[in-house]
Amino acid sequence: MTNTLNAKKWGKSLIAAGISFTILFSGSMALPQQSAYAYSSSKAQSVISTAKKYTGVKYKYGAxxxxxxxFDCSSFTWYVYHKYGVNLPRTSLAQSKVGTYVAKSQLKPGDLVFFYSPVHHVGIYIGGNKMINTYGAGGVRISDLNSATWKKNYKTARRVL
Incomplete structure (x- = not known):
């Protein structure tokens, strides 16, 4: 009788342990092991290289x-990132809500930078406090984030690579 009671206790303990491990591991499997946007400097350089090929292409709102x-600003970013398998929404406002937030002091090449409130402009950070973007008569161009317009109207940045 003692052996039967010990076997029942061990059986219940093993079942409880099995259930605990199942819950523990199934819960941890649901959590991402790393950010869905793990930064890739090589992919960033490819994105920037592609973007620069379109320097001078005219700006057209609603392209x-x-x-x-x-291009308009968001069709430009959409197109360049799309070539590298990154699916962005159509508008700059919608693009400002994807990926992960990046502080201005932590910008890396390939990050998206956004301007105005509400957001209605986007560019691609290329390093050295510069971005490639498109607007107005000059079309696609490299702009300095320290220029009065961009510095005053900087809103946020997102990492999608």
Whole structure:
């Protein structure tokens, strides 16, 4: 009888332990092991290199996605990142809500930088306090984040690489 009671206790203990491990490991499996946006400097350099190929392409508000004869700011970022498998929403405001927040002091090449409140402009940070973006008559160009306009209207940044 003692052996039967000991076997029942061990059986219940093993079942409890098994359930605990199942809950523990299934819960941890649901948590991401690393950020979905693990930064890749090589991918960032590829994005920037591609973006620079479009320097001078004219600006057109509401440009059609995928069209490379003209861009608005968000169709430009959408197009360049799309070539590297990063799916961004269409508008700069929607793009400002994807990825992970990045403090201005922590910007890395390839991060998206956003301007105005509400957000209605986006560019690609290329390093050295500069971004590539498109607006107005000059079209796609490199701009200095320290210039009066961009410095005054900087809003936030997101990492999507």
């Amino acid at each position: 059609t996605l995928g069209n490379t004869s003209s």
